[in-house]
Each structure stands twice: as C-alpha cells, then as structure tokens.
Amino acid sequence: MTLWGGRFSEGPDDVLWNYTASRTDRRLLEVDIEGSIAHVQMLGSTGILTPTETETIADGLRAVLTEAQAGAFEFSDSDEDVHSAVERRLVELVGEVGGKLHTGRSRNDQVALDLRMYLLRAGDARVAELSSFVSMLADRAGRHAETVVPSYTHLQQAQAVSLGHHLLAYAWMAMRDIQRFADLRRRLNVSPLGASASGGSSLPVDPRVVARSLGMDGSFENSMDAVASRDLVAEYAWVCAQAMVHASRLAEELILWASQEFGWVSFSDGLTTGSSALPQKKNPDIAELARGRAAGTIGDLTALLALQKGLPLTYNRDLQEDKDHVFRADDTLSRTLEALTALVGSADFHPPAPSPWVTALDLAEVLVERGVPFRAAHEAVGRLVAALAAGGRALDEATVDDLAAAHGSFDAADLARIDPVDSIHRRATPGGGHPDEVHRQVEALRDRLASRE
Numbered sequence: 001m002t003l004w005g006g007r008f009s010e011g012p013d014d015v016l017w018n019y020t021a022s023r024t025d026r027r028l029l030e031v032d033i034e035g036s037i038a039h040v041q042m043l044g045s046t047g048i049l050t051p052t053e054t055e056t057i058a059d060g061l062r063a064v065l066t067e068a069q070a071g072a073f074e075f076s077d078s079d080e081d082v083h084s085a086v087e088r089r090l091v092e093l094v095g096e097v098g099g100k101l102h103t104g105r106s107r108n109d110q111v112a113l114d115l116r117m118y119l120l121r122a123g124d125a126r127v128a129e130l131s132s133f134v135s136m137l138a139d140r141a142g143r144h145a146e147t148v149v150p151s152y153t154h155l156q157q158a159q160a161v162s163l164g165h166h167l168l169a170y171a172w173m174a175m176r177d178i179q180r181f182a183d184l185r186r187r188l189n190v191s192p193l194g195a196s197a198s199g200g201s202s203l204p205v206d207p208r209v210v211a212r213s214l215g216m217d218g219s220f221e222n223s224m225d226a227v228a229s230r231d232l233v234a235e236y237a238w239v240c241a242q243a244m245v246h247a248s249r250l251a252e253e254l255i256l257w258a259s260q261e262f263g264w265v266s267f268s269d270g271l272t273t274g275s276s277a278l279p280q281k282k283n284p285d286i287a288e289l290a291r292g293r294a295a296g297t298i299g300d301l302t303a304l305l306a307l308q309k310g311l312p313l314t315y316n317r318d319l320q321e322d323k324d325h326v327f328r329a330d331d332t333l334s335r336t337l338e339a340l341t342a343l344v345g346s347a348d349f350h351p352p353a354p355s356p357w358v359t360a361l362d363l364a365e366v367l368v369e370r371g372v373p374f375r376a377a378h379e380a381v382g383r384l385v386a387a388l389a390a391g392g393r394a395l396d397e398a399t400v401d402d403l404a405a406a407h408g409s410f411d412a413a414d415l416a417r418i419d420p421v422d423s424i425h426r427r428a429t430p431g432g433g434h435p436d437e438v439h440r441q442v443e444a445l446r447d448r449l450a451s452r453e
C-alpha cells in the first residue's frame, strides 16, 4: 500500500519499488510511533480531531508500539518505508479513522523528527560507551603511573613519560568526543514536526505542543529549514568519525606496541587471531579493523556532506540516503568502542625502559637552572650527544670528563640525571608526565564522568 495512490492510474512498478523503497529506516520504528502519538495528541488538543478520534488513534498506536517493542511488528514488502508501515498497521488495527493520523503533517517533517529522536538516544548510548572506555583507560593509567616509556615526536624517542600519561592522552580525546555528543544534543533536541511538506499547514497545528510532549526543548523556526536540512545528521557522523579517528590512532599504536620490535604489550589469546600459514603469529586484528573501519566512517561523513551540497530546498528523496550513512557510522563507533575497551582493558603492558637519550633535554635544563641561556645549553648537550654517538657510546655511558668538555657548568652529580626514571619524577609541571600528574588526571577524569551521571 502506498500513501499516495489517488493520483496514479496504476500501481508502482517493481523496478521503481525495488529501487526506491526504504528498508534501512526500519530501525526508526519505535521513535516513529512515539512521534506519531505526540502528533495525534496535538491534533486532539488543538481540536483538529475529536477526543474520540484522538483516543482511538492513540490507543492503536500504543498497540503498534507494544508490538514493535516486543519485536513482533511485521513489515510487509509493500511498505514503502517505516512511516507507511506504521500507518498501514494502524489502519489494520483501528480501521479507517487511522487515516486521520497524517493530518497536518508530511513524511518530510516526520522523518526529520524521527531522525532527531533516534540520534538523541543513540548519542546518549555512545556517551555511555565512551564513558566506559575512558574509565577503563583511567584504570589502566593509574596502574601504570610509574611505568616509564619514551614519548615520541617524529616517531623518534623524545622525553621520558609515564605509560599512564600516554594512555590518558586518549582518555582526554574520548572525553572531548563525549562533550561533542553532549553539545550536539542541544541542537538535535528541537522538533521539526509541524513543518508539514515544507510550508506549514492551513490547519491550526501547534508544533510547540508536540515538542513539549516529546520532552524536546522547542520547535523549528523555519519550516523549510526543518524539512530540508541534514547538517545535524552530518554533525553526528562527524562526531562518530572523529571518535573513530581517535580510536584508530590508538589502534595504530597498539599494533606497533604489539610488534616484536616494540614489545610493549601482549593481548590475551581470546582477543587475538592466528595465521593460517604462520604458526608463530598472534595478530592484533581488533586494532587493525578499528583502524580500517575508521576509513568507512570518514566515508560516511563525506557522503553526508556530498548528499546535501547540490540539493535545492526543500525535501528531496536523495535525503533518504542519510540514514544508511549515519547508522553505519554510529554502529561502527559503537562496536569499535566495545572491542577496544575489551582489548586495552585486558592488555598486559610491559614496555622496555626508554633509551637514556630521552634525558638530553633534562641535562640542558640543568644548565639553564645555573643561568646558561637555553640556546647555549641545547648546543652544549648537542655536542655531548654527537661526541658520544661518534664513539659508539650511549648517553648513560658519559663520564664526568665528557660533561665537563661539553660545558663548564656541569658537575659530577649531573651524571645521575641521565636516568629516564629520575627524569619523570623531576618533571613536575602541570599536565606533564610525572606519576602524581597521572593520578591527578585520573581523579579529574573520574570527577568529570561522575558529574555527567
């Protein structure tokens, strides 16, 4: 059954139907029915429908909602989309009066409302998953506050830091992903229902009543914007894509760290895969697929931007495609967070000590404390590094004479500064890699998570 037969002398051709009917939108089923209940109640409260009509339709929709919640709602191949399916089922249950449900609205404002309702809930679910992810990272970081690793710049060992500090960098990224979902919530929480096809209605519909009964912050200001715009869908996909990009960077590091060359981490057997050819292999496939799937999410965001760019106002059927992309991006993020939370949460971190070279800046800062200009101190330590490297020695093989040759302000006790563990304990600047700063960050993250609950 279509919702638009009157103008047509024959039914839709299979070719048309197969190409245009939507299946992806079936996951909007529950929000579609809830939106319809709010709509019919507005039609009653504004006197557009009688109390009896309103109650009959609302009761019918509640029955459809119960079927949907029980997983018992049956779609038919002849349903053009989820909205048609709900109206078809309503009429089956309550008879012809069900045909009054669509009074004063169109599928254009209806689908715009459904999407907002769906994405509000999905965003809340992603925030909960991201919170578990942050909490897991905070836990792991707290236990590795004293584990010393090199930080890298240009993938060259840079300074000594706590492994906990490194892990917490990802926790702060995820915390901002949480904030992005929360911020987007304010923009999503506005109802477009009542915009009708594009220009409102000659009936006295009241969009504010619908918004209020759905617990939304308000209703649209411009009916054409309400039905034509998909910026918030793209924004949702962007938040997913950015969170996936963060996940992908972590995944890339986990893959490197699990290599024999790094040897920083081992994953449990249950969360790694083997090779059909190479008996010795234990592959970090979860991390590799997280990295790979970030690509698809970026693609979904790109598709959503491209989908909008050439569209004249207002609704165009092209917009039906938005759901495929945003749902996939959302699903990808959800599944990735679950998998990475399990993988990192059970990982065994055992990084080797960093090379003594990571203390070179500390040595320069010793000179700075004694009044040597930083540029001169940098130069002196650079000379020391070059001399040692030329002789095939590492920094911790330097002697008092080497220090003295590099700069007259060094003294013998400074040799003790060539120690990565000493390095992280002396570097106590706010937000730096000191173990106390790791514990402070863990507390700060836990406070933020608790204040969101």
Ligand code: ARG
Pocket: 022, 025, 081, 082, 107, 108, 111, 315, 317, 319, 320, 321
């Ligand atoms: N299935 C459509 C979509 O997802 C619903 C809106 C259809 N509107 C229309 N005038 N055909 O976008």
